[in-house]
Amino acid sequence: PEAITVQELANRMAEKGADLVKAMFKMGMAVTVNQTIDQDTAELLVTDFGHNVRRVSDADVELELDTTEDNEADLKPRAPVVTIMGHVDHGKTSLLDALRGTDVTAGEAGGITQHIGAYQVTLKDKSQITFLDTPGHEAFSDMRARGANVTDIVVLVVAADDGLMPQTIEAIHHTKAAGVPMIVAINKCDKPEANPQKIRERLLEHEVIVEEMSGDVQDVEVSALKKTGLDDLTDKIQLQAELLELKANPGRAAEGAVVEAKLDKGRGPVATILVRRGTLKVGDIFVVGAESGKVRAMIDDKGKQVKKAGPSTPVEVLGLSGVPMAGDQLQVVDTETKAREIAEYRQSVMQQKRTTQAPASLESMFSALK
Ligand code: GTP
Ligand code: MG
Numbered sequence: 001p002e003a004i005t006v007q008e009l010a011n012r013m014a015e016k017g018a019d020l021v022k023a024m025f026k027m028g029m030a031v032t033v034n035q036t037i038d039q040d041t042a043e044l045l046v047t048d049f050g051h052n053v054r055r056v057s058d059a060d061v062e063l064e065l066d067t068t069e070d071n072e073a074d075l076k077p078r079a080p081v082v083t084i085m086g087h088v089d090h091g092k093t094s095l096l097d098a099l100r101g102t103d104v105t106a107g108e109a110g111g112i113t114q115h116i117g118a119y120q121v122t123l124k125d126k127s128q129i130t131f132l133d134t135p136g137h138e139a140f141s142d143m144r145a146r147g148a149n150v151t152d153i154v155v156l157v158v159a160a161d162d163g164l165m166p167q168t169i170e171a172i173h174h175t176k177a178a179g180v181p182m183i184v185a186i187n188k189c190d191k192p193e194a195n196p197q198k199i200r201e202r203l204l205e206h207e208v209i210v211e212e213m214s215g216d217v218q219d220v221e222v223s224a225l226k227k228t229g230l231d232d233l234t235d236k237i238q239l240q241a242e243l244l245e246l247k248a249n250p251g252r253a254a255e256g257a258v259v260e261a262k263l264d265k266g267r268g269p270v271a272t273i274l275v276r277r278g279t280l281k282v283g284d285i286f287v288v289g290a291e292s293g294k295v296r297a298m299i300d301d302k303g304k305q306v307k308k309a310g311p312s313t314p315v316e317v318l319g320l321s322g323v324p325m326a327g328d329q330l331q332v333v334d335t336e337t338k339a340r341e342i343a344e345y346r347q348s349v350m351q352q353k354r355t356t357q358a359p360a361s362l363e364s365m366f367s368a369l370k
Contacts, residue, residue, distance in 0.1 A: 086157030118314030160194035254278035289328030
């Protein structure tokens with residue numbers, strides 16, 4: 001319930017002050033940029049400009065974090081982050097296993113992926129690709145909704161013997177909504193009943209036009225079982241990645257996103273963090289969502305302890321105050337006091353939201369009318 005000047009509000013919205021004045025004039029309010037307006041008017045303006053309403057004081061706390069842009073000269077090439085998507089049982093995990101030369105499926109309960117795995121594969125030319133194996137598309141859209149647009153490229157796995165299924169189509173929609181380039185991996189091509197051409201044709205119906213149909217979406221026939229077409233797939237990922245010119249500054253304080261997090265019986269809260277920029281080091285103090293902490297240890301995707309992790313590297317981080325949520329952002333800060341302050345503030349905001357947003361069920365609405 002605090003006041004804000006039109007100019008301050010404009011700055012926070014990244015809009016011109018004059019445009020806000022104009023909009024208010026249309027609403028019948030004559031103000032100057034230096035005039036203060038109340039919370040209600042501010043919220044009205046924010047919605048009018050198509051922004052999500054965000055508490056003013058929320059922005060103040062965020063400002064304490066170093067979110068400055070990096071200098072062009074500090075940017076170094078980074079590995080692409082590839083999310084594997086597709087219908088249940090079409091072979092996402094098997095494909096990832098084949099690419100890694102290991103066997104994760106064998107160790108999974110019932111062969112259904114229970115979590116998001118994050119792995120880094122080193123190719124023959126020593127370049128790397130980071131893969132995320134999604135259990136479902138909610139995880140992907142949840143992370144996006146929370147501002148963690150971590151995926152550079154989507155590999156859509158379609159089983160050649162099964163064709164386009166509901167979750168295949170859902171994955172296409174999510175990928176398009178995210179504006180992320182897609183590569184189609186037509187899997188299980190070892191099966192006698194496999195019909196890759198039919199899949200290319202069916203993809204047209206969903207406006208996914210592969211190169212063979214004179215479109216610009218790369219596609220590749222693979223068999224995770226027989227390990228065929230894998231080099232072709234990684235070549236195409238690299239080609240796509242080159243076009244994206246992916247870069248990050250490894251020299252700054254680290255920022256990353258939570259891929260998954262859990263409470264481990266022996267080790268306490270553990271989060272898999274995908275480093276986005278900067279280098280995360282043991283001993284770093286950080287805030288992650290509404291939690292804070294100090295990196296006690298880091299474990300890479302091969303189970304090895306590491307001292308630091310650069311851009312596009314997934315690592316398990318130990319030393320958190322609690323379990324953050326998938327998609328939460330991790331930011332390294334200078335002092336433990338600051339980390340705690342920000343985390344506590346965010347916790348109080350979450351608490352506030354929970355108490356003010358009463359359940360909007362029909363029942364509660366009726367009882368309110370009584
Ligand atoms: P969810 O994580 O449950 O969504 O499944 P997934 O997409 O990860 O599929 P998964 O890798 O678990 O494979 C499902 C089944 O298909 C397993 O029985 C695999 O052995 C089989 N499979 C995967 N790839 C191939 C392939 O290239 N050829 C054949 N013949 N079978 C395959
Ligand atoms: Mg799986």
